Amino acid sequence: MDNYYAIEAINLTKIYGSGNTEVIAMQSASLQLKRGEIAALLGPSGSGKSTFLTAVGLINPPTSGTVTIGGQLVLEGQQSQSNLRSFRRQHIGYVFQKSNLIPFLTALENVQISLELNGNSKRESQDKAQQLLDELGIGERSDNLPSMLSGGQQQRVAVARALANQPNVILADEPTAALDSKRGRQVMELFAQVAHSRGAGVIVVTHDHRALDVFDTIYEMEDGKMYQK
Amino acid sequence: MNLAARDIRHNLGRFALTTFGVGMLLMVVMGMGGIYRGIVEDATLLIDKIGADLWIVQKHTRGPFAELSQVPSNLTQRALSVPGVLSTRDFIYHTIQRVRNDKPLRIAVLGLSWPTDKGEWIPLISGRPLGQNHFEMIADESLGLQLGETIKLGKDVYLVVGISQSMISSNGDGIGFFTVADAQAIQSDAAGEAVRLERASRKARGERSEMGLQQPSNLDLAERPSNELPAISRPQLTAVMVTLAPGADLNQVTRTFSGWGDVSVFTKSGQRELLLKGSVEKIRRQIGLFKILLTVIAAVIMALILYTLTLDKIHSIALLKLIGAPNHVIVGLIMQQALVLGVLGFVIAYLLGQKVFPLFPRRVILLESDLYQLAFIVLVISIVSSLLGIWKAMRVSPNEALS
Numbered sequence: 001m002d003n004y005y006a007i008e009a010i011n012l013t014k015i016y017g018s019g020n021t022e023v024i025a026m027q028s029a030s031l032q033l034k035r036g037e038i039a040a041l042l043g044p045s046g047s048g049k050s051t052f053l054t055a056v057g058l059i060n061p062p063t064s065g066t067v068t069i070g071g072q073l074v075l076e077g078q079q080s081q082s083n084l085r086s087f088r089r090q091h092i093g094y095v096f097q098k099s100n101l102i103p104f105l106t107a108l109e110n111v112q113i114s115l116e117l118n119g120n121s122k123r124e125s126q127d128k129a130q131q132l133l134d135e136l137g138i139g140e141r142s143d144n145l146p147s148m149l150s151g152g153q154q155q156r157v158a159v160a161r162a163l164a165n166q167p168n169v170i171l172a173d174e175p176t177a178a179l180d181s182k183r184g185r186q187v188m189e190l191f192a193q194v195a196h197s198r199g200a201g202v203i204v205v206t207h208d209h210r211a212l213d214v215f216d217t218i219y220e221m222e223d224g225k226m227y228q229k
Numbered sequence: 230m231n232l233a234a235r236d237i238r239h240n241l242g243r244f245a246l247t248t249f250g251v252g253m254l255l256m257v258v259m260g261m262g263g264i265y266r267g268i269v270e271d272a273t274l275l276i277d278k279i280g281a282d283l284w285i286v287q288k289h290t291r292g293p294f295a296e297l298s299q300v301p302s303n304l305t306q307r308a309l310s311v312p313g314v315l316s317t318r319d320f321i322y323h324t325i326q327r328v329r330n331d332k333p334l335r336i337a338v339l340g341l342s343w344p345t346d347k348g349e350w351i352p353l354i355s356g357r358p359l360g361q362n363h364f365e366m367i368a369d370e371s372l373g374l375q376l377g378e379t380i381k382l383g384k385d386v387y388l389v390v391g392i393s394q395s396m397i398s399s400n401g402d403g404i405g406f407f408t409v410a411d412a413q414a415i416q417s418d419a420a421g422e423a424v425r426l427e428r429a430s431r432k433a434r435g436e437r438s439e440m441g442l443q444q445p446s447n448l449d450l451a452e453r454p455s456n457e458l459p460a461i462s463r464p465q466l467t468a469v470m471v472t473l474a475p476g477a478d479l480n481q482v483t484r485t486f487s488g489w490g491d492v493s494v495f496t497k498s499g500q501r502e503l504l505l506k507g508s509v510e511k512i513r514r515q516i517g518l519f520k521i522l523l524t525v526i527a528a529v530i531m532a533l534i535l536y537t538l539t540l541d542k543i544h545s546i547a548l549l550k551l552i553g554a555p556n557h558v559i560v561g562l563i564m565q566q567a568l569v570l571g572v573l574g575f576v577i578a579y580l581l582g583q584k585v586f587p588l589f590p591r592r593v594i595l596l597e598s599d600l601y602q603l604a605f606i607v608l609v610i611s612i613v614s615s616l617l618g619i620w621k622a623m624r625v626s627p628n629e630a631l632s
Contacts, residue, residue, distance in 0.1 A: 059551065059628055085550065085554075086555070088551070088552070088627075089552060090553070094551060102545045102549070104232075104236045104238070104239030104545070112230060113552075117555075
């Protein structure tokens with residue numbers, strides 16, 4: 001296994017507004033995650049978890065700090081060191097509270113599109129997408145539109161899409177919030193399995209303390225500051 | 230993967246309805262162009278079909294279509310004597326309005342110079358050209374008269390012996406073809422009482438005149454029908470049509486007629502220009518401007534439709550950006566839908582138009598060149614209209630996928 005971190009966030013700070021309206025959403029948050037590790041990020045609402053996740057996910061750059069993914073410095077403050085959209089496509093997988101599938105694509109196509117965007121051929125993408133859906137136990141629903149799938153099934157499709165390009169990092173924002181405890185745990189175990197078997201670094205923002213045993217590391221945020229538990 | 234096709238498949242009903250609406254709108258634009266062409270075609274149809282090289286009309290008038298013209302009936306023979314002239318024909322043209330089946334019936338009455346011209350040049354869909362000097366007519370199908378039907382005009386009854394197609398006056402009235410004598414009779418028809426009053430008035434004027442006092446026997450003539458009076462001229466013609474002999478110099482013959490003090494002369498192209506720059510110019514320009522306005526409206530509506538379609542999938546677009554879709558994928562999604570909307574709309578417009586336009590009271594002519602032009606315009610509109618949606622899509626942050 002490579003000796004660099006899957007993701008390394010150093011002193012991330014995010015400030016909204018200025019002067020009297022200035023709000024510090026995140027202050028000097030740092031996190032280091034090796035490949036194959038899964039980390040939980042806990043904290044109350046408004047503590048800065050989502051801000052951190054969107055910063056390291058290259059969606060909403062921090063005001064200051066650096067983000068290094070797969071050994072490559074990607075963000076230095078608000079300065080990006082590469083094409084962020086292209087980088088996201090190749091190195092980061094996302095899973096969110098709501099499944100966030102494209103409604104006009106079938107389960108298979110939702111995974112396939114991610115592969116095609118990364119330069120895979122149509123045939124290759126189809127085969128790989130079907131394989132991923134089979135692995136996640138939802139292969140028989142591959143022709144269904146998201147609206148025809150249950151919340152848990154949609155979340156599995158979203159996980160399959162996040163895994164499709166074998167990213168260095170998978171970021172999940174409360175992926176079990178819409179699921180019952182049994183299915184929630186299944187999803188958490190799935191993330192742990194993905195991290196360990198595929199060597200990806202996985203960060204999961206969660207409120208669910210019942211499944212913390214699956215994580216290798218636990219971080220907590222409060223008032224924009226991050227602590228390792 | 231073709232995202233545009235997938236999105237259309239998912240919202241097929243709504244997209245189909247939207248496309249149908251755009252098709253209807255484009256049909257109106259297409260129809261306006263067709264009406265414009267129809268007016269031009271109708272205005273010049275008679276001039277093109279009747280096959281006259283020169284038109285001799287009343288001096289200083291722009292007759293016989295753009296304004297009223299009257300020339301003496303012997304002008305036909307005078308014109309025939311000019312070197313280079315192969316044949317001359319009388320031309321009588323006026324519009325009447327009668328009531329038939331409790332509905333107004335407008336007929337553009339055109340006199341054919343029997344027996345030189347029996348109407349062989351008229352495009353007939355049934356029946357035959359005129360076969361006798363009186364009481365027969367060829368009616369355009371737009372008049373609604375049937376073959377074999379009779380119609381009373383003035384004091385005489387006319388039998389419909391032929392039905393023509395697309396023979397319309399510049400005002401859009403169907404043309405009825407009669408012999409010149411019948412056309413004159415229809416034009417100069419007066420009620421019996423009016424004739425009697427005119428004769429009495431003529432006699433009264435005669436009794437007071439020097440001629441009546443000195444030669445009372447002349448007063449007997451005053452009571453006779455007007456066509457028996459040598460002093461009263463025969464009914465006049467509207468114009469005289471001239472056909473040149475093969476190899477004759479058009480300019481030379483025109484110069485000869487132009488030298489006559491009592492008439493003006495126009496070539497075939499001159500007559501066309503008189504009509505297009507004269508009587509139909511305003512309506513032509515009005516419809517032309519209306520067509521431009523409709524095209525702009527169609528562009529605005531299409532832009533709004535495409536903008537709304539983009540807004541409907543803004544979350545999906547944000548998600549696509551989040552998973553790293555490059556801009557050209559998103560632009561392609563919107564642009565392809567715009568082109569599908571435009572192309573299908575155009576096809577629907579054309580197919581609907583084929584069914585609807587023949588029901589219009591005036592001719593709607595779709596020229597191939599106009600259709601190609603409109604297709605190109607629709608293509609441009611589709612691309613330009615999608616820019617608003619693309620602009621919106623480019624501004625969407627991937628963050629919006631998380632909200």
